[in-house]
Amino acid sequence: MADGSGAVISLISRSPLDLTLPVLVSSAGERARLRFLEFFAAQIRNPNTRRAYARAVSDFLSWCADFGVTELTGVTPLHVATWIEFSGRTLSAPSVKQALAALRHLFDWLVTGQVLTLNPAASVRGPAHSARVGKTPVLEAAEARALLDSIDVSSPAGLRDRALIALMVFSFARIGAALTMRVEDVFVQNRRLWVRLREKGGKQHVMPCHHTLEDYLHAYLDGTGLAGEPKGWLFRTIQRGTGQLSERRLEQSDAHAMVRRRAKAAGIETAIGNHTFRATGVTAYLKNGGTLENAAAMANHASTRTTQLYDRRREDISLDEVERIRV
Template sequence: MSPTAARTPTADAPAEGQASPAVAPGLAAALEQYLAHLAVERGLSTNTLAAYRRDLQRYAEHLTATGRTDPGEVAEADVTGYVRVLRSGEDGRAALSASSAARAVVAVRGWHRFWLLEGVVGADAARDVRPPAQPRRLPKAIPVEDVERLLDAAGRGDGPAALRDRALLELLYATGARISEAVGLDVDDLDTTPGRAAVRLHGKGGKTRVVPVGSFAAEAVEAYLVRARPALAGAGRGTPALLLNLRGGRLSRQSAWAALRQAAERAGLAGTAHLSPHTLRHSFATHLLAGGADVRVVQELLGHASVTTTQVYTLVTPDTLREVYAGAHPRAL
């Protein structure tokens, strides 16, 4: 690596919109153009854009260090070499897991495809580069009985916070919402009409979807709206947010995590440290499919762009294999 391109793993990242001194000007300009495209044309969220910036900044620094200063100079060997660097940490940074490296490669492939579509290059050097293979893992879900214990524990205690926490966790499990979608809800996003309760969730990429809300969750939210939210709202300056903190503002993701952890501890659930709001999303999908729901219906409910993402929940567990075998084979027992 040349002296001008060298960076230590602890070096501060450049401010957004500013080129790193380790990136050639031509690549830095191309990076800002692509990020602007992602923000304006594709409407990606701030967090997603920040992830793209981190991944592509590292790629641009790698290209510069290997003598590539312009998109037209990049060859397929440069891209495959970068994949190796991601997994080995040869550039002095932390080596990435297969899943993290795969995410970075997807970002790189998108950038190269953009160059081709914009006429910057004549061929896509990353077209045939595949992300590192990664093991297929079953999403972590908890049994229905543990979910019920968790939800019961969330409603324990006095004051409006207990009603709010019960409403939050009931909504997460009833709708499969991401935590960002749940805390981003406004009162007007919810319809608690008996028999047809539903919620409008604002998902990734500005996409919205309407998801039915079960009776238990609808009752918990109604109790919160009537008996708790007015008291919480009185401490603030007025907000349309559905879920409020003790100061009357919108509940944060961190506070929602804390509410889940506290409920899990009160419920005495094992593995509390590994429990997250996403666990309820996984449980929502797993329990629906176990109950006979069609995978494409679950896809719509989860807001997945592709059914391939949802199909991970259909993987058969070893326990299920044993149960089916024991019950179906004439000489299993």
């Protein structure tokens, strides 16, 4: 590519963005190409959001090209509305709303960059969706305890897995924040162990450790020798053949496979995921007299409405009521 966007694409191809220009963008000229790439490089910092937005935008623009749209300026609100309608047949309402948000933000960026004159997604309404209770599976306190106790900690992998699961349960840590921790993010303050988490939006959050988590983290750091590597990743992959920790950070997909494997070995049939432990910790805290406001602060939620999605105390009430149906 002879124009200036070629150098930018070459640069981005070496970064974690991993973007491919849709046909309608690549044929729209240098300004459109650069503006499109800048949107994902400069406006979307969260890698998970970036991947989701890139997938939604790519799917939509490919659909438009297949539908007969030949130019980016030819995309209309009718195209967006039709695609949203079709997407709702196979995707959940939250996924469709996220896809529509991706289109709105991208087209806004293209309008302010004078690539387009109007945002074709601005007037399109997404599907109605309201959630008072989250869908993430939650473990009972006894199940979580059984899972932690079932892990063989005679190896670095066992020490790591127990510490990671306990971190999510006892500090309400998101898996993304947990896996980006460095060894130095576990530190002593006021004679207690604390953890430092970097949450969404670059917000830093510190939490004192529950005594059980403190024991597990000490055992992990001392048992693997990580205490002497403050700048290294806290949770790492296991080297093949050696059983020792590598220098590579554990990825979310690896962590998901690990928790599913550990749950199966512990005899837990619930289809759990990485976020299960955050919800499990919040629910256990509230069941034992904790307040919703403090749970929100501990989970670093901006609103208690978000924390309520993790509160599953009502499920126990519902089960008790169902058992009253005697026939």
